[in-house]
Amino acid sequence: MAQKIAGREKAPKGAVMQIPKEVLTGALRRESVKKNVAAIHVSGKLTLLQRKLSNVLLLNAYDHLITRPKHSIDARTLCLMVGYNSNDMETLKASLRSLAETVAEWDMLDQKGRQEWGVSSLLSYAKLAGGICEYAYSPALAEKLHDPKVFALINLNIQRRFTSGHALALYENCFRFVRTGSTGWWPIEIFRRLMGVDDSAYYENFKQLNAKIIKPAVAEVNRNSNILVEPEFRKMGRAVTEIRFLIKENPQLAMFEIDDGEAVRSSRTYQRLIAIGVGDRLARQWIAEHGEAYVGEKLDYVAGQGGVTSPVRYLSAALRDDYGAAADPVPSPEAVEALTRRKEAEDAQARAEALREAAISAERRERAERMAKVRAVAESRNPTQRDADRRLFLRQLEGDLEREDFARHGWASALNARAIFAFWEELEPGLFSGTDQPGLR
Template sequence: MRKEQTPKDLTGPLRRGSVKKNVAAIHVSGKLTLLQRKLSNVLLLNAYDTLVHQNTHKIDAQTLCAMIGYNSNDMETLKASLRGLVETLAEWDMLDENGQQEWGVSSLLAYAKLKGGVCEYSYSSALAEKLHDPKVFALINLNIQKRFTSGHALALYENCYRFVRTRSTGWWELETFRRLMGVNDSAYYEVFKHLNAKVIKPAVAEVNKTSNIIVTPETRKMGRSVTHIRFKIKDNPQLAILDIDDGSGVRNSPTYAALIGQGVSDRLAKQWIAEHGAEYVGAKLAYVGERRDVQNPVSYLQAALRDDYAAPVVEAAPTSERGRKLAIVRDLVAGRSPTQRDADKRLFMARLDGAARLDFEKHGWMSALNAEGIFAFWEELMPEAFEL
């Protein structure tokens, strides 16, 4: 069982009376493959906004496969990975709001189902509550996740990133650490020299090269034997992609206020500003505000940020057949979730090269050079999309 952090170990806003609630973490068994671990994170991100309000969540299987690097026709591999998530345990040991110790365990997924090209899945209510609480569980940025090539490295990153606010994981018994890395059933890794050479050092090297944090292992011995390990954590200045403070600076900006005024959530407003910059977001806000045909400004703004909508391109030939189809594409994109939009772009860009690819990277779905290909792509995805 890990050692509870004390207030003197903490920095900044965490040095408060409620600090013990802020250092709790969920430990997920490390016996997941790299693709299973990526799958778990994509499913959580897709469900996050409705995690505690909906019992079930859905994502189309094609999107899911594209996001985690599966062949979209390889449903057996997807089934095996989903089965693995249902069979994997998530465990927590923390203080509740009344200061009482709470231990719990749950399947990572309560169930998963594939039907009609759609993946439906659910979390247990107890686990969903913990996963949705940012004090307990940190979402993993998919742009960082994509960089990892080792399951051990991604497992180490996840288990360290959830303690990024406290700057230390706290001491783990080696048995606990081996379980988190998925090597607890191997006699070979019971020898610390082997564990260090084959798991710890390579994983630390990849985390520090690949992610937005730098981790440093420290060990504790009894006699000559290593019995515990912890990881000190600091920001990686070269890859500081995520805003991990409390958002107080962002919340004072005019752009943040404008987003909140449009009905954007606090979490999403901070995320957009962190990812795109306040100036860029402000420009897209102004662009959306000038349009009179937008029924859902927040969804349209999300698409405008994602695909870099620009008035001259979007407005081209509004009364033509091509203009009609472009408007439909714009609305189709706006109606997709962030996860789906990313997958859609990846799938379409895989078909492009040279000038066509450069034009799509610049103009997104409003690319004039790729118009016919874009229409064909969306017609494949949604066969009746352009019918009158």
């Protein structure tokens, strides 16, 4: 979705589905002929998984946003789609609570051209009962979310590729402008709000904002999504005051585009999906992703099982894990091709995740060993030396965020780990011999 609602992030494993993204945190201003501002801001800090959860909920409800007062989805299926453990209801509860506590604020022109301001909680309520997640949006917010000028369909396969909440927030805010080629100019304070760092003094410094938020987010969007973005800046004197993003389609990821025409809806496979309760967007997405033949085969498989209480969830698993493949000695060429593409993509993702997790695990072990050495040598010094060490190190820290973290955690400050290691390496040469790892320096 190209607007924003919220506070967050394609990394975890979920069901292979796609979901339009909601309007997560966004102040999107753009001028065109007689139309004007369409801005939805969201207060609150949502994690990457919570941001994805809000998108899945919106996808599930989108077709009936303004015709039904409440919506429901199987709780375990919801967990799988977002990337939670399917039995992790406590995490799901905490995330739903965060969405209900998040405030969405809009400021735009209504249908008669009059300025309209409004505010609403992102979810008016949510509850879990009997394995079902039931939730609702306020009528006013539902109307805004359903407006095609505000809402843009975002593919879940693309969402799942993101590992950073800031990158996902940037993507959501830029995607709706892909046809116009630019977001238009945003004041820096608005951009900071869209990224969820508006209450951080650390990111009031544009150098830090650019290095830690803008550059990494742009790199991830360009690497993992179907658009390419390029930031441009405006200055007043030496200070950067506004930012905009130039946007174009990423030809390398065109495979993620979904046919939104009537051809798919007229197919027999689509009609069968709708008949068992699959929503319009999900039905078209599964067909686009797997091919009609493969989806049709899995529909036949599910229909032949008998006693299936949740055919949509069962079909989702059948598509993901290729149920019934062993019983079909002569699969169709289309099914073989679709399965091969899917498995190649999953294997590549699994290898990349394994390598990333191994690297993270090794770095964490190395960091823990170094922290233990720092703690030991710091505690071995007398009280006067300890006080002098802390004061000397504090003088070397430039940012308020770093100083606050060190004041709270001392030599165990993870935010200052690299600086701490460098400080003690200089103070006690050879302290870390045998635990050298360039990534920690």
